[in-house]
Amino acid sequence: MSFRTRLFFGILAGVFLPLGALAYGVRQEMERRLTAEYEQRVNSMTEVIETDLLREGATVASRLNGLISDLSSDNRFRLGALQGEPASRRYLLDYAGSAMKLSGLSMLQIQDSAGRILSSGHFRNEFDRSQPQLPALLAKAGGTIALVRTRTPEAPLLALARVDSFRVGGRRFSVVGGVEAGTRVGRLARNGDLSVDLFYPDQPRVPSSHARILREVYLPYVNLLSGSGAALDSVRLVVTQSLGTLQALRRSIDRWLLIAVALTLAAALALAAWLSSQVSRPLRDLARKTSEIDLDRLDQSFETERQDEIGALSRLLGGMTERLRTSSARLREAERRAAVGDLARQVNHDVKNGLAPIRNVLRHFSQVARQEPGGLAAVFEERKGTLESSVEYLETLARNYARLSPTVERAPCNVNALVEQVLRNTSVDGTVLQTNLSQAMPHAIGDSLMIRRVLENLVGNAVDSLAGRPGGGTVAVTTAIAGGVGAEQKVRITVADTGPGMSRKQLDQAFDDFYTTKAEGTGLGLSIVRRLILDLNGSLHVETEPGAGTSFVVELPAVSGGRAG
Amino acid sequence: MRCGAVTLFLLALGCAPQPTPSTLAPDQPDPCGLTAGSPNQLDTLTVALLEPVDLGNATAPANDSERLLFRNLFENLIRVDCEGTVRPGLARYWTADSVGRGWTLTLREGAAFPGSGPISASDVAGMLRVLANRDSASAGAFGIDSAFELDDRRLRVLMRGGADSLPRFLADPALVVTDGLASGGGSGEGSLLIPRQGKLPVIEFRFPLQRDARDALDREADLVITRDPVLVDYVSNRAEFTTFPLPWSRTYLLMEPGVSRGDLLGALDTVSVRKSLAKDAVRASSRAPEPPYWWSDHRSCQAASPLRSDNASSRVVYRKDDDIARGLAERIVALASPSAGLRAVGLEAPELAIAVRGGSDRAYVMGVPRQSLAPCRDVYGLPAGFRFLPLIESRAYAIVRNGAPPMTVEWDGTIRVVER
Numbered sequence: 001m002s003f004r005t006r007l008f009f010g011i012l013a014g015v016f017l018p019l020g021a022l023a024y025g026v027r028q029e030m031e032r033r034l035t036a037e038y039e040q041r042v043n044s045m046t047e048v049i050e051t052d053l054l055r056e057g058a059t060v061a062s063r064l065n066g067l068i069s070d071l072s073s074d075n076r077f078r079l080g081a082l083q084g085e086p087a088s089r090r091y092l093l094d095y096a097g098s099a100m101k102l103s104g105l106s107m108l109q110i111q112d113s114a115g116r117i118l119s120s121g122h123f124r125n126e127f128d129r130s131q132p133q134l135p136a137l138l139a140k141a142g143g144t145i146a147l148v149r150t151r152t153p154e155a156p157l158l159a160l161a162r163v164d165s166f167r168v169g170g171r172r173f174s175v176v177g178g179v180e181a182g183t184r185v186g187r188l189a190r191n192g193d194l195s196v197d198l199f200y201p202d203q204p205r206v207p208s209s210h211a212r213i214l215r216e217v218y219l220p221y222v223n224l225l226s227g228s229g230a231a232l233d234s235v236r237l238v239v240t241q242s243l244g245t246l247q248a249l250r251r252s253i254d255r256w257l258l259i260a261v262a263l264t265l266a267a268a269l270a271l272a273a274w275l276s277s278q279v280s281r282p283l284r285d286l287a288r289k290t291s292e293i294d295l296d297r298l299d300q301s302f303e304t305e306r307q308d309e310i311g312a313l314s315r316l317l318g319g320m321t322e323r324l325r326t327s328s329a330r331l332r333e334a335e336r337r338a339a340v341g342d343l344a345r346q347v348n349h350d351v352k353n354g355l356a357p358i359r360n361v362l363r364h365f366s367q368v369a370r371q372e373p374g375g376l377a378a379v380f381e382e383r384k385g386t387l388e389s390s391v392e393y394l395e396t397l398a399r400n401y402a403r404l405s406p407t408v409e410r411a412p413c414n415v416n417a418l419v420e421q422v423l424r425n426t427s428v429d430g431t432v433l434q435t436n437l438s439q440a441m442p443h444a445i446g447d448s449l450m451i452r453r454v455l456e457n458l459v460g461n462a463v464d465s466l467a468g469r470p471g472g473g474t475v476a477v478t479t480a481i482a483g484g485v486g487a488e489q490k491v492r493i494t495v496a497d498t499g500p501g502m503s504r505k506q507l508d509q510a511f512d513d514f515y516t517t518k519a520e521g522t523g524l525g526l527s528i529v530r531r532l533i534l535d536l537n538g539s540l541h542v543e544t545e546p547g548a549g550t551s552f553v554v555e556l557p558a559v560s561g562g563r564a565g
Numbered sequence: 566m567r568c569g570a571v572t573l574f575l576l577a578l579g580c581a582p583q584p585t586p587s588t589l590a591p592d593q594p595d596p597c598g599l600t601a602g603s604p605n606q607l608d609t610l611t612v613a614l615l616e617p618v619d620l621g622n623a624t625a626p627a628n629d630s631e632r633l634l635f636r637n638l639f640e641n642l643i644r645v646d647c648e649g650t651v652r653p654g655l656a657r658y659w660t661a662d663s664v665g666r667g668w669t670l671t672l673r674e675g676a677a678f679p680g681s682g683p684i685s686a687s688d689v690a691g692m693l694r695v696l697a698n699r700d701s702a703s704a705g706a707f708g709i710d711s712a713f714e715l716d717d718r719r720l721r722v723l724m725r726g727g728a729d730s731l732p733r734f735l736a737d738p739a740l741v742v743t744d745g746l747a748s749g750g751g752s753g754e755g756s757l758l759i760p761r762q763g764k765l766p767v768i769e770f771r772f773p774l775q776r777d778a779r780d781a782l783d784r785e786a787d788l789v790i791t792r793d794p795v796l797v798d799y800v801s802n803r804a805e806f807t808t809f810p811l812p813w814s815r816t817y818l819l820m821e822p823g824v825s826r827g828d829l830l831g832a833l834d835t836v837s838v839r840k841s842l843a844k845d846a847v848r849a850s851s852r853a854p855e856p857p858y859w860w861s862d863h864r865s866c867q868a869a870s871p872l873r874s875d876n877a878s879s880r881v882v883y884r885k886d887d888d889i890a891r892g893l894a895e896r897i898v899a900l901a902s903p904s905a906g907l908r909a910v911g912l913e914a915p916e917l918a919i920a921v922r923g924g925s926d927r928a929y930v931m932g933v934p935r936q937s938l939a940p941c942r943d944v945y946g947l948p949a950g951f952r953f954l955p956l957i958e959s960r961a962y963a964i965v966r967n968g969a970p971p972m973t974v975e976w977d978g979t980i981r982v983v984e985r
């Protein structure tokens with residue numbers, strides 16, 4: 001996971017957790033408050049309904065009372081109902097209709113003790129029907145108001161009704177009166193998101209999913225229209241609070257939350273991108289610089305103005321490179337010393353080897369001088385060659401070791417001139433020498449003698465590699481500017497031959513001391529070259545392949561701004 | 566209730582023997598006449614119409630008021646009185662040809678449309694021809710073959726079948742001779758004045774401006790036709806009015822479309838139920854119906870109709886402005902079980918006609934004339950494929966101010982003002 005991604009998720013987590021907690025809290029609190037408010041409203045609505053029902057009951061009761069007192073003293077009613085007098089019959093049939101209108105009721109029927117309807121207001125022509133259940137059931141309801149479903153000629157009628165009875169001429173009559181209930185209930189039904197619904201006994205109890213049942217009021221119920229016969233049931237007036245408002249609120253909170261989340265997401269993305277660019281770009285730079293460091297190139301600059309962790313890291317790396325640089329110098333010194341130690345042992349060994357024949361000859365001389373002094377001249381003549389060859393060996397040895405002198409002088413050197421000088425002193429037979437010298441060359445910094453020795457060795461090896469090859473070959477020396485500008489600028493010298501080349505293994509060994517494949521070789525040439533180049537602060541690399549020739553590429557620091565003449 | 570001094574001999578028409586056409590001698594008392602008090606004290610007879618009137622209905626009056634208005638406004642070729650006797654109308658004389666298919670009628674001298682020009686034989690013949698052409702194909706036609714004028718006052722009418730006497734359907738409202746006024750249509754408003762014609766008085770018809778008929782009687786109406794017993798009751802104590810019960814003129818039928826879920830007809834088809842219907846269920850002078858019924862022998866005149874689909878509706882339908890039909894429909898609903906869910910529904914006349922044609926209701930309560938001059942034509946007009954049950958018969962009352970001009974009761978119980 002990249003730094004940027006981690007940063008992004010970190011910011012998200014940091015914002016989302018509090019945001020979520022806030023949303024949850026707000027929702028909880030809101031629900032709690034609204035629910036409490038709803039409960040109060042439902043309670044008061046229930047109270048209103050209950051008092052309403054009581055009031056309706058009282059109204060109907062008082063109207064029935066008035067009717068009864070009127071009926072008891074009504075002669076034509078008496079004649080029609082008791083005597084069945086034909087002239088009063090029509091009066092009787094029409095009585096309930098006009099009485100109902102006068103008393104403001106919507107349902108009125110007068111029945112005799114057997115339950116026969118004598119007069120009906122809401123359904124005039126229902127006379128003579130027998131309906132004993134209604135007064136009986138209403139009486140059973142305990143004198144309270146009840147919901148009655150009955151009929152008119154046109155449609156079913158839902159009435160809040162009660163029963164009363166009276167006596168005329170020793171006979172009992174009952175009066176059932178009521179007010180229309182449908183619109184009364186309907187009027188209650190919608191009060192904002194508070195609703196009152198009527199549930200009949202045969203209706204399922206399941207309320208709509210958007211509301212929760214809060215209170216129920218029970219009301220006695222007689223359904224005269226049911227096929228199975230009338231019975232005393234009860235209807236439920238269910239006061240429900242619609243949760244629409246609550247849900248709308250919830251939704252709007254969710255919407256705002258969603259907007260906040262989206263904004264946060266965008267902000268987090270942007271912030272993560274910016275922060276990571278602030279942090280990771282310098283890190284990337286550091287990584288690049290660090291990757292470019294090796295023992296030969298410890299000149300990376302880690303200088304920075306930054307005061308933050310990156311700055312600290314940068315300075316740390318700078319310090320480390322600095323230490324590496326000194327360590328490297330020290331390493332090189334140690335290497336050199338180790339080489340010198342080896343050399344000393346070698347010199348010791350070589351000198352001893354050179355001196356051993358001389359000592360033998362001298363001992364031989366001493367013996368001869370002691371035993372037969374006369375033969376000394378002859379012996380000397382005989383052994384002089386040994387002496388001379390030993391001395392010559394020692395001289396060669398000395399000359400060779402003198403080449404290993406590590407004194408380094410730093411001065412601008414004209415590399416092109418050196419190349420020409422070296423090639424002029426090179427003897428060739430059958431080998432073509434080519435030069436390809438850049439005219440716009442700066443001077444290299446270093447000891448011209450050392451550079452010359454480098455060139456002598458490389459050119460010599462190249463010429464050697466072509467020896468004995470049928471048709472000879474070519475040695476090409478090329479000079480060029482390499483690297484960047486200023487202090488970075490280098491002088492590049494390439495010595496290429498068309499010789500046999502080297503395998504990977506040969507190349508690895510070629511720089512070892514005393515490794516040689518030549519009968520006359522010393523095996524020290526390339527190791528000297530490497531040391532010289534190191535001492536010159538230069539670099540060397542080899543491009544070779546068996547059968548494809550070899551190129552030695554030397555790069556030396558150049559004089560900044562300087563140009564070869 | 567005080568009734569008129571005149572006795573009405575109410576005969577079931579269609580069975581009555583046909584009297585020889587003749588004019589009634591002036592000195593002969595009219596058996597159908599109505600006389601309240603000493604007649605002819607009033608110059609103008611003011612008639613209060615209690616129901617809405619549509620002048621376009623002259624050939625098919627829809628209520629008592631329209632019948633009264635058009636009977637006195639227009640004339641037929643002949644009249645048929647309350648006893649079923651044919652009497653001269655526009656035609657004063659008529660003679661039959663030898664086969665009994667053709668009739669030559671002579672119009673009354675000076676016959677004229679009220680308030681406009683004279684009536685010529687060609688007017689009448691033209692009208693009859695139109696009718697003959699229109700009806701030629703249908704089973705419910707009157708049976709006129711052709712008609713043409715012989716001269717100004719004489720026309721000849723040719724029937725399809727033979728007849729012993731002049732066909733009485735010439736007195737049917739469908740054959741009323743009108744001028745353009747009737748075809749003009751429109752509802753009456755305010756009043757309509759029929760000017761004095763010969764020995765006839767001026768008649769002023771007042772159209773119903775207020776619903777309460779008692780207001781009309783209190784405002785100098787001289788003649789009111791009503792079926793409302795409350796109104797009869799109201800005038801029973803007023804000496805200036807005489808109330809005459811008119812012949813039983815409407816029969817109320819319960820009609821059930823062919824296929825029916827329950828049998829409403831069966832439940833009601835007892836004399837006691839129908840007596841109680843007549844006595845208690847309607848606020849009108851009514852009685853249990855008495856056969857014979859003019860439609861009984863003419864069911865074959867009805868167009869064959871496909872059997873109706875099962876009537877899904879629980880409606881018992883009646884014409885909205887017909888209180889008697891409403892009372893009957895409500896009683897029918899009351900007698901059915903409450904769980905059956907029947908309901909009485911009143912429809913305006915056009916909707917009722919559509920509903921009857923659809924036949925998708927449970928039942929229909931409809932009033933039809935108790936008499937018919939052309940039973941075959943009238944049966945044809947009844948909805949086909951229904952079962953009928955006559956529920957009750959009702960009649961109207963004529964409330965007449967004493968001193969009004971003499972009037973006569975015609976075959977359908979409608980009153981016509983006659984010459985002094």
Ligand SMILES: Nc1ncnc2c1ncn2[C@@H]1O[C@H](COP(=O)(O)OP(=O)(O)O)[C@@H](O)[C@H]1O
Binds near residue numbers: 518521
């Ligand atoms: N240009 C070259 N082409 C092929 N082989 C080479 C070349 N230069 C050096 N070598 C190999 O590297 C060995 C070591 O070389 P060097 O150290 O110069 O010692 P010497 O020249 O004395 O052998 C050589 O003997 C030869 O085998």
Ligand SMILES: [Mg+2]
Binds near residue numbers: 460
């Ligand atoms: Mg060499």
